[in-house]
Amino acid sequence: MSITSDLLRGHTDTIILARLMASDNYGYEINKSIQHKTGGRYELKEATLYTAFRRLETAGCISSYWGDEQTGARRRYYSITDIGKESYQTLLGEWKTAKEMIDNLIKTEEYE
Amino acid sequence: MSITSDLLRGHTDTIILARLMASDNYGYEINKSIQHKTGGRYELKEATLYTAFRRLETAGCISSYWGDEQTGARRRYYSITDIGKESYQTLLGEWKTAKEMIDNLIKTEEYE
DNA sequence: CAACATACCTCACCTGTCAAGGTATATTTT
DNA sequence: AAAATATACCTTGACAGGTGAGGTATGTTG
Numbered sequence: 391m392s393i394t395s396d397l398l399r400g401h402t403d404t405i406i407l408a409r410l411m412a413s414d415n416y417g418y419e420i421n422k423s424i425q426h427k428t429g430g431r432y433e434l435k436e437a438t439l440y441t442a443f444r445r446l447e448t449a450g451c452i453s454s455y456w457g458d459e460q461t462g463a464r465r466r467y468y469s470i471t472d473i474g475k476e477s478y479q480t481l482l483g484e485w486k487t488a489k490e491m492i493d494n495l496i497k498t499e500e501y502e
Numbered sequence: 503m504s505i506t507s508d509l510l511r512g513h514t515d516t517i518i519l520a521r522l523m524a525s526d527n528y529g530y531e532i533n534k535s536i537q538h539k540t541g542g543r544y545e546l547k548e549a550t551l552y553t554a555f556r557r558l559e560t561a562g563c564i565s566s567y568w569g570d571e572q573t574g575a576r577r578r579y580y581s582i583t584d585i586g587k588e589s590y591q592t593l594l595g596e597w598k599t600a601k602e603m604i605d606n607l608i609k610t611e612e613y614e
Numbered sequence: 615c616a617a618c619a620t621a622c623c624t625c626a627c628c629t630g631t632c633a634a635g636g637t638a639t640a641t642t643t644t
Numbered sequence: 645a646a647a648a649t650a651t652a653c654c655t656t657g658a659c660a661g662g663t664g665a666g667g668t669a670t671g672t673t674g
């Protein structure tokens with residue numbers, strides 16, 4: 391168990407949705423921008439990333455389309471839907487709650 | 503996926519160790535004190551709790567002994583070891599790091 | 615032309631969680 | 645006295661998300 395697995399587990403969807411709130415983007419670049427934002431301390435594994443895309447698309451949170459690049463590898467772009475925007479807000483709220491709860495629970499004070 | 507599963511996943515060990523930093527205690531009561539501390543909003547499922555005890559004991563983070571109750575159901579008490587105390591401190595640090603990373607990643611600002 | 619970067623994808627496995635089931639003792643209610 | 649509830653422990657099988665390892669294809673760089 392590393393710091394980048396179970397502690398961040400369950401946040402993958404939120405992280406992706408947050409990125410897509412800014413603009414449409416494709417998988418490879420989404421991962422790069424996440425790496426960039428953490429100063430290289432965190433990257434989504436490819437398998438995790440694509441699993442999350444499938445999950446989010448099935449849930450109606452994102453939609454996808456192929457880019458029209460004339461050169462280089464093809465790119466599948468993702469776009470956040472209205473459902474996705476709602477989910478994102480919900481997830482933000484849940485994170486706030488969970489964060490407070492964890493902070494409270496892992497302190498040693500106030501345990502009887 | 504509920505707020506009490508994936509978002510708190512990976513914190514079970516830390517929560518238990520935090521409780522044991524205060525004093526030795528037995529499973530049933532540990533769970534009660536966690537419920538009490540969250541005002542009933544969170545409880546570890548029994549299966550999760552006992553799985554975690556096995557995991558922590560195997561890792562040398564806790565040790566256990568049977569209580570000498572003369573009446574009522576038997577109680578298995580757990581005690582945090584030196585290794586457990588070290589682990590607890592490490593986990594606290596990892597949580598701090600992870601928290602900052604997540605906070606940063608799920609914001610919509612600063613994505614290019 | 616080999617190596618690397620870009621860019622996509624799938625499969626099998628691992629691990630933590632948990633619903634569902636079980637055991638046993640003591641107390642309270644009917 | 646029987647039934648229900650609370651205390652207190654435990655295991656098993658299934659599920660879901662993460663990930664290592666593998667694959668495909670194109671373009672660029674040394």
